[in-house]
Amino acid sequence: MELLVRFLVGGTVVSFFAIVGDALKPKSLAGLLGAAPSVALATLSLNVLEKGRVYAAMEAESMVLGAIAFLVYACIVSSVLIRGKVPVLAATAFLLPVWVGAALGLRFLVHG
């Protein structure tokens, strides 16, 4: 039941931000919504209810590092798509390990 609630809340919040992003012009502004805190809003709200505010605050602290990793990933994707000839889905999906590596690497650097 808990997972179903997470799925529905997450899907709804993410869809809302995606629709707003679709409707906005110019594209560079719409792109900002690509890094909207949609999963965070859904997860943090549920985690405060289930595990308390201190637990959720610890997640938010780590999220700062996740956002830096997203910045690295998005810069590389942007550069590959504008300069290269790689299909969009291939570039965005195959570069996801860059985010994982950067996020875990930063976590290791900061917290050991």
Added chain:
Amino acid sequence: MDEAAMLVKVDFSSLRRTRWNQYLTRFLFGGAVTVLAGLIAKRFGPGIGGLFLAFPAIFPASASLIQKHEMEKKRKVGQDGRKRGRVAAGIDAFGASMGCLALGAFAMTTWKLLPRIPTGVTLALATMTWAATAGTVWMVRKRLW
């Protein structure tokens, strides 16, 4: 600032170009990543789980959609549009990279305020901080380039 604000438009026609299965895909991706973030936090703790709150959840699906829309537009006038679609997705990714600064501001606000003030107020302030940071970064970039 007014000049930049005038450039911002809400174009609902792009919503009509999006098919129901594309909305469904993003709903499923969003739901799945939220569940995944919860499971990772349960298994590895909030330190690792928190990283996944900034996972590029629907980014690949959204970027592909942008490419598809641009290609459809070009096809209507008899052109290929693959390159245009790729560049449009690249610009979107650049926008997302600026959005990451705002995402970081959201996370820092939540981190610092959540233990001190009510959750609803914290998340509302963090979302406003996100929107204000995203708007400021976008306008600064518009002025400089």
